[in-house]
Amino acid sequence: xxxxxxxxxxxxxxxxxxxxxxxSDPGGHVWLNTAHQGPMPxxxxxxxxxxxxxxxxxxxxxxxxxxxxxxxxxxxLAAFVGGRPDEIVLGDSTSHGLNLIAYGLSWRxxxxxxxxxxxxxxxxxxxxxxxxxxxRVQFVQRDAQGRxxxxxxxxxxxxxxRVFALTWVDSFTGAAADLAELGRVCREAGVLFVVNGSQxxxxxxxxxxxxPVDALVSCGYKWMCGPYATGFTWLDPSxxxxxxxxxxxxxxxxxxxxxxxxxxYTIEDLGVRGMDVFCPADFLNTAAWTSxxxxxxxxxxxxxxxxxxxxxxxxxDGLDQGLYEVVGPQASQERSGLVVLGHRRxxxxxxxxxxxxxxxxxxxxxxxxxxxxxLFNTFEDIDRALEVLNFSEG
Ligand SMILES: Cc1ncc(COP(=O)(O)O)c(C=O)c1O
Numbered sequence: 345x346x347x348x349x350x351x352x353x354x355x356x357x358x359x360x361x362x363x364x365x366x367x368s369d370p371g372g373h374v375w376l377n378t379a380h381q382g383p384m385p386x387x388x389x390x391x392x393x394x395x396x397x398x399x400x401x402x403x404x405x406x407x408x409x410x411x412x413x414x415x416x417x418x419x420x421l422a423a424f425v426g427g428r429p430d431e432i433v434l435g436d437s438t439s440h441g442l443n444l445i446a447y448g449l450s451w452r453x454x455x456x457x458x459x460x461x462x463x464x465x466x467x468x469x470x471x472x473x474x475x476x477x478x479x480r481v482q483f484v485q486r487d488a489q490g491r492x493x494x495x496x497x498x499x500x501x502x503x504x505x506r507v508f509a510l511t512w513v514d515s516f517t518g519a520a521a522d523l524a525e526l527g528r529v530c531r532e533a534g535v536l537f538v539v540n541g542s543q544x545x546x547x548x549x550x551x552x553x554x555x556p557v558d559a560l561v562s563c564g565y566k567w568m569c570g571p572y573a574t575g576f577t578w579l580d581p582s583x584x585x586x587x588x589x590x591x592x593x594x595x596x597x598x599x600x601x602x603x604x605x606x607x608x609y610t611i612e613d614l615g616v617r618g619m620d621v622f623c624p625a626d627f628l629n630t631a632a633w634t635s636x637x638x639x640x641x642x643x644x645x646x647x648x649x650x651x652x653x654x655x656x657x658x659x660x661d662g663l664d665q666g667l668y669e670v671v672g673p674q675a676s677q678e679r680s681g682l683v684v685l686g687h688r689r690x691x692x693x694x695x696x697x698x699x700x701x702x703x704x705x706x707x708x709x710x711x712x713x714x715x716x717x718x719l720f721n722t723f724e725d726i727d728r729a730l731e732v733l734n735f736s737e738g
Contacts, residue, residue, distance in 0.1 A: 346421040365640060367720040373703040374725040379515060379543055379716035382569040388635040392571065395569065395631035403626070406601060410595070410693045415633070416665035419614075421576045423682045424645070425560060426551035426730035431584070433577040433616045434624040438466045438542045441561035441577030444619050445538055445617045448587035449506070452454050453478035456504040458535070459620050460492060460511070461485045463562070467511045467540045480504075490517025491674045501533045508535050513543035516710050518672035518682030520544065527556025536583065540573075542566055544618055547718060548680045549645035560585045567681070567718060570633035570641060579616060583590045596620060640719075655717040658726045659683055663733040671712055685713045690738025699732045 366385045376382060384392070414434055420428045428572065435441050447470070457471040461483040471481050484500045497508065507528050513520050523539060530537035538559040541550065545560070546567030552560055557580070564574030564721045574736055579587070596617055598606055612618075640648060653676065660674055660683065671684040687695060692713045701707055706729070707714040714727060 347498075350639055353725075355472045363643065364720045364722060370412065373705060374721070374728050375705050375719050376679055376721065376725065377633050377705050377707050377731055378547075378566055378718040379714060382546070382566050382574070382718060384571060384632055384721065385636055385639050386570055387639060388569065388571070388632040391583075391635040392628045392632040395627040399627060409627070410625040411599065411633070413627065413684045414620070417630055417634045417637070420634060420641065424637055425545065425578050425640055426553045427578045430615060431459065431552075431578050431581060433579065434620045435561075435575035435577055436548075437469070437575045438561050438563045438574045439539055440575055440621055441559070442466060442470045442538070442540065444473055444577065444588060444589070445507075445559055445561075445579075445583075447590055449504075450586075450588065451477040451479050454480065454504055455506045456480050456482055456502060458484060458497065458500055458505050460484050463509075464511050464514065464515050464540065464542075465618070465658075466542070468507050470726070471507065471509060477629045481562070486514070486517070486519070489671070489678075490514045490519030491678065492519075492521050492672060493525065494522065494529050497526055498533070498542075500530050501535055503729075505533065507538055509538045509600075511540040511543065512681060513541075513548070513680040514672070515543055515682070515714075516671075516712070518523050518684045518714070520548070520678055520680040523555050525558060530558075532558050535677045543682060544680065546645075546648070548641055548649050549570070550660050552578050554582075564636070568633070569636040569718075572628045574629055575621075593620070593622045595623070595625075597736070606675070643719065651715060651719055655721055655723070656681060656683055658716070659715060659730065662730040663725045667734065667736075668713075681716050681718060683715045684709070685715070685733075686711070687738040692737060692738065695733065695736040698736050699729065702728065702732050704729045704732060 365615055367383050370384055405478060418429045418434060420431045422432045433441060451474055457479060458470060459468045459481055484496050484501060510521055512523060527537050536558045539557050541560050541562040544563040560578040562575060564570030565572045592611055595613060596614055667688055668684040671686055673679050693707055696706060696708055
């Protein structure tokens with residue numbers, strides 16, 4: 345079979361290029377690695393430059409900006425996931441949110457936390473770090489394709505289980521967990537359901553009001569296309585009161601009082617704002633990320649997801665599955681924007697080297713190739729990857 349025969353028909357070359365126009369010209373490179381880092385849109389780069397220019401002339405930064413800019417971001421993030429601003433903690437990472445929950449809950453000896461075997465360390469380590477409080481971390485297994493069976497979770501929950509912590513889209517297989525079903529199991533058992541959405545939020549629509557989760561945590565620098573060192577946490581109102589912030593930021597405590605008088609040393613319960621990363625008015629990152637979220641919200645999470653899934657479908661349809669094993673599930677309701685491939689005949693490194701030589705950038709994770717197209721990618725990008733993948737013997 346020739347290369348041309350193996351590739352899917354390109355009649356759909358009308359594939360909209362409009363969204364790639366929101367991003368810098370990649371100069372012939374194809375970025376299929378949003379699961380590692382998403383590129384910042386052009387508007388976000390401009391916003392960061394403008395913020396840098398302001399910082400070079402501080403008289404141009406009004407005092408009100410210290411409050412208004414993080415609050416604008418908080419509102420945008422709330423709307424993006426279907427929550428309210430008073431439920432959003434501004435962070436700098438996924439780890440910020442997961443740690444604030446793990447360190448903020450008051451633990452009783454022999455409390456249990458249920459995690460998933462082989463899950464991303466950011467979702468596991470904060471609970472393991474509570475072992476000195478007598479917390480025991482138990483693990484539930486995924487199946488070979490990365491699925492998590494709600495029945496297994498139900499069996500693994502005991503009277504002592506307080507939290508089930510899970511990564512929504514698995515970084516190593518691309519499997520998307522069924523939050524509705526798993527959340528239902530947690531609700532029935534009275535277990536808090538804490539979800540790491542870093543490989544999903546920005547690519548998959550989510551409505552926290554309609555999903556039985558208690559916390560949704562995400563970084564901002566992958567599928568949300570923000571700068572590095574961004575993240576947020578949505579907390580269900582019932583969980584907010586259960587978390588002790590454990591740290592205090594003087595500027596958050598100053599809220600509403602201006603900067604003229606600050607030596608009253610009061611510590612108030614500020615809800616989510618008392619849990620924010622310190623200095624949430626970090627102007628460069630905040631400006632850029634605000635811009636990225638505005639772009640994603642304007643395009644619409646459903647449309648972004650539909651576009652991403654068309655790209656994934658093209659990749660799966662065009663892939664020589666005699667040469668590669670698709671590690672995660674392929675059915676649309678179980679897969680995600682991450683496609684993870686094992687080479688059936690050899691190692692993946694030569695294939696990845698060949699892809700890189702052609703300017704196609706992917707990741708290697710746990711011995712497999714991971715491709716993760718997003719809104720700025722096109723069918724042509726997928727075809728460029730397929731042209732190398734299908735002719736690499738490993
Ligand atoms: C599932 C998952 N969680 C978290 C992270 C990153 O964590 P953090 O934002 O704390 O650096 C990654 C990064 O690859 C990830 O894949």
